[in-house]
Amino acid sequence: MRKVFFLLFFCPFFINAQKDTIIQRPFAIELGINAITLPVGSFGNTESGGGYASKQIKSTFLDNASVFLELRYSPKKPIVTNIFGLKSTTVFAARISAFAVGFDTESFDKNLNNNVSGNAFQSDAKDYRAINFMLGVYDLYNITKKKRKLFFYDRIYLGLTSANLPALSTSVNGVKQIQRNSASATAFSVQCGIGVYKTFSKKFSTAFGIDYFYTKPIFKNVKTETVNGTTTFSNVITPISILTVMSISFNFAL
Numbered sequence: 001m002r003k004v005f006f007l008l009f010f011c012p013f014f015i016n017a018q019k020d021t022i023i024q025r026p027f028a029i030e031l032g033i034n035a036i037t038l039p040v041g042s043f044g045n046t047e048s049g050g051g052y053a054s055k056q057i058k059s060t061f062l063d064n065a066s067v068f069l070e071l072r073y074s075p076k077k078p079i080v081t082n083i084f085g086l087k088s089t090t091v092f093a094a095r096i097s098a099f100a101v102g103f104d105t106e107s108f109d110k111n112l113n114n115n116v117s118g119n120a121f122q123s124d125a126k127d128y129r130a131i132n133f134m135l136g137v138y139d140l141y142n143i144t145k146k147k148r149k150l151f152f153y154d155r156i157y158l159g160l161t162s163a164n165l166p167a168l169s170t171s172v173n174g175v176k177q178i179q180r181n182s183a184s185a186t187a188f189s190v191q192c193g194i195g196v197y198k199t200f201s202k203k204f205s206t207a208f209g210i211d212y213f214y215t216k217p218i219f220k221n222v223k224t225e226t227v228n229g230t231t232t233f234s235n236v237i238t239p240i241s242i243l244t245v246m247s248i249s250f251n252f253a254l
Contacts, residue, residue: 030070032207032249037066037099040212041241046107051238053128054102066099066244072138072251081139091138095157100127101242103166112170119172126166126182130215130240132189134159140197151197153209161189161215165222165236181223183236189215195247205251214241 038044039053046052072093079090103125112121136157144150167182195209219236 026074026076027254028072028074028251029254030068030072030207030249030251032068032070032247034066034068034099034211034244035246035248036244037101038243038245039101039241040243042239043101043241046104046111048111051128051240052104052108053240053242054104056102056104066097066242068095068097068249070095086141088139088141091140093136093138093155093157095132095134095136095159097132097134098130099242099244100129102127103168108168109170121170121172121177123168123170125168128166128238128240129164130161132159132161132191132213132215134189134191136191149199151199152194153197153207154194155192157191159189159191160186161217161240162186163215163217163219163238163240165217165219165238175227177227179225183219183222185217185219187215187217189213193244193247197251199251204253207247207249207251209247211244211247212241213244214239216240 038055043051043053044055070093072091074091081088105123105125109121109123134157136155138153138155141152143152163185165183168180169176170178191211191213193209193211195207197205197207199205216239221233222236224232
């Protein structure tokens with residue numbers, strides 16, 4: 001079904017696709033960075049109940065960016081699919097990635113000020129952070145007349161994510177009003193993407209693509225303290241959905 005969907009949207013682009021099987025070395029390592037990581041859906045919502053994940057690109061390393069290291073395996077006997085004369089080769093992958101997305105304290109304070117008049121709230125928070133361990137599969141399509149030079153790919157990963165909920169401190173005129181502790185949780189995650197893969201030699205290549213990532217961790221027993229001495233423990237459910245663009249990577253065959 002996924003390949004039928006792919007052909008309906010991208011088949012016109014591959015009229016001159018190479019009909020020969022793509023030949024890969026058995027193992028390759030890919031190291032890369034997604035230069036822009038944008039929160040989407042409820043994760044980036046700055047209304048009540050939203051994740052308040054920041055869409056502002058920061059200069060600090062890993063803020064609204066992600067890095068990844070991947071090991072790919074191409075079977076010695078290629079797994080080839082042929083649909084309407086367009087051949088793809090299947091590649092398996094194991095990936096470790098990490099990203100950080102800032103917390104939008106400006107929007108958070110604005111909502112507090114609108115709901116509680118007469119106060120000027122000021123909040124401070126760290127970043128959302130996550131480390132992902134995933135297994136996946138690629139479909140590689142040769143899209144040039146020269147063999148094994150330029151490929152289009154689609155891919156999907158499944159795995160586990162260790163996510164961090166940032167600590168949040170809110171003050172009024174320098175007096176701390178609310179303090180929420182940080183928390184961590186592990187959840188299943190999924191990632192899918194498309195892109196272009198360019199080889200320059202048998203051992204070196206680059207890639208450029210776009211990916212969508214989703215996980216839904218449950219942060220349990222998160223401690224929140226208020227200025228009047230009240231302490232509560234509650235579960236915080238924060239769906240984390242991001243779109244990574246401007247993905248640039250370097251691949252080395254083993």
